[in-house]
Amino acid sequence: MATALRTDGTRVVTVGNPNTGKTTLINALAGSNLKVGNWPGTTVDRLEAQLRLPGGTVRLVDLPGAYSLNPTTPEEALAARELLAHPPDVVVNVVDAGNLERNLHLTLELAELGLPMVVALNLMDEAEAKGYTLDPAALERALGVPVVPLVASRGRGTDELLAALERARVPELRLRYPGELDRAAVRLAERIRHPAGRWIALALLAGEEVPIELDGELLELARQLRGELERVGIDPYLEIENARYVRAHELAQDALLGSEPRLTLTDRVDRWVLHPLLGGPIFLLGMLLAFRFTFLFSTPWVDFIGAVQEVLAGWIAALPLPPLVASFFADGLVGGVGTVISFAPVLFFLYVALAFLETSGFLARAAFIADKMMLLAGLPGRAFIPLILGFGCNVPAVYSTRILTGRFDRLRVGLAIPFMSCSARLVVFTLFAAVFFPRHAAWVVFGLYLLGMVVGLLTAWLLGRAAGQPASSGLMELPPYRLPTMQVVLKQAWARTRSFLEGAGGPIL
Structure with missing residues (x-):
């Protein structure tokens, strides 16, 4: 119904x-x-x-x-x-x-x-x-x-x-399992007062953990039934998974009217991006272009905001205001909050570049390419994701270490993330690079980013060696390349930039 x-x-x-x-x-x-x-x-x-x-x-x-x-x-x-x-x-x-x-x-x-x-x-x-x-x-x-x-x-x-x-309904499809297993599932499901009683029964028979509280007698009955099935040569977990994969194959074949698999753009591009020798340089080139894009398009806006600050400060100085009030407006508002705003264009264009790399699928390849480098530090390739997020902000990057399955991996990555050059440090890097290395600012910042990653990985490696932990491994899926829409990229970039302005501008004010 x-x-x-x-x-x-x-x-x-x-x-x-x-x-x-x-x-x-x-x-x-x-x-x-x-x-x-x-x-x-x-x-x-x-x-x-x-x-x-x-x-x-x-x-x-x-x-x-x-x-x-x-x-x-x-x-x-x-x-x-x-x-x-x-x-x-x-x-x-x-x-x-x-x-x-x-x-x-x-x-x-x-x-x-x-x-x-x-x-x-x-x-x-x-x-x-x-x-x-x-x-x-x-x-x-x-x-x-x-x-x-x-x-x-x-x-x-x-x-x-x-x-x-409006037409959503409970699925009519019911999988068939071997007779003894199906009867045990029915017997167990009758004692479970939950809409998902059948799924819970099958999970218990397979020896899986169910993330809700269940009665102790029910768990004991599930153990007994699982033991009876194993004694007659039935592995509940394998039988359940096999039945689902077989039925999934049948459903897919029925839904496919015809197929002529062809070489896709993703296949052609990955021949170069995932190349054992060329993959690393291509990834580094992509990140360098991201930083170059950031400075190229943000510099005019930074200069414009700086000029506006000077004009406003001059107007305030010319007004007949008490020194304390004039200092509040000139140094507090224009000098303090204005400085934060002046670096908003840098962050915005940096986030535009990162959002494009994320939604296009390039950063997923970066994690795959970085797998070998991560293994040198005893970490799975997936650890590259929190480290990359650390370039935006260390706090959500540490929070994102939850994607790692190993507790010790999460700890090591969390301690390595503070060495990543976050957006707050980008302001300082940009200032000093522009002052001392005006012709090579992008290269200097890029070098500092690489140095931070090297030191962070070295920290993770030393912690792993000290604790005697073996190298981790994991499975990674690479999505197809997708051309992101400008609306999605700009929305993400503005949301992150606004978060920075609200977080830094308020305390300074």
Whole structure:
């Protein structure tokens, strides 16, 4: 039965694999400024936006990317906890149309939660560029929920998705497991008073942790049933995963009308960007161009604001004001807050460059390229992400170390981040580089950034050696290259710059 969308106070949650465009979709629906990232782990918090409709307000919640609801990362743990502890009114499963089979594994898990659901078949343009022709109607018939094809970055299909929320329904698809396993799941689910009782039962039989409180007798029964299955040669975890992957493959094959895979732009560019010898220099060149862009376009604005400061200070000096009042306006407002404002153009253009590199997919490659360098310090390549964020601000960079699975890795990266040259130091670097090295300012700042990273990695390596920790490893997904829209880039850059101005300007004033 379809579930009507109660617009006033309805909570809609987007769930999907990393890089499927969940945040972009919410931005397109609500016009919000949620940050968009292009690597697993960018969004560890749940982000929320408000969608205003004629009938009221809908709360849109963006959960971090997850490959499964059986948590192996902080992102997956948060997503599972949100869905189980606070079941939403509607689940929007955002699926990458170009990687249908892999994404449908999570779709099948969500189907067993017993919650009203809509499937958003996103990135249809990229799927067509790869040579795929999809039949959303076939997928809709198989799952028993509305399936909406769209391109969220361009706003295509968003109106259809809003209409589909009215028709959200509990999936009709029910996976079949081996007889003994299915009977054990039914027996266990009967004792669980939760809409996701079947999923919880299967998770307990597989030996997975469930992020909600359960009765001790229920847990004991799950252990007994799991033991009985293992004694007859059934591994619940392997059987459950195998059934989901097989069904995901069947669904993907049914939805593909025909495909002629072709070499994409991402494949051609990655031949150079991910080259063992050329990848490192290309990444360094990209960062150097980012800094060069920053200074080239910000210098005229900095000079203009400086000239305005001088004029204002001259006007104030000419006014018949008491010395204390004149000092407050000239030194406090114009000199203090004005200096902060004068460096806003530098930060804005730096954030424009970084936002472009993030949303285009280049920084994800940078993390991959940096994997070997990270391994020299005994860290996974994923540790490069918090370190890069440290160039913007050390505080959120330390906060983002939660994307690392190892506690000791998080500690070492957190202690290395303060050596990264954050935006606050950029002001000092810019000043001294412009004064002492006017012809080579960009190179000097670039060198200081590299030096900070080297010292930070050396710190992490020394801590690892002192503690005797082995080198970490991890799995990394590389999203396709995407040309970011100017609106998204400018929104991100302005949001970060405004945060700096509010944080620094207030205390100075």
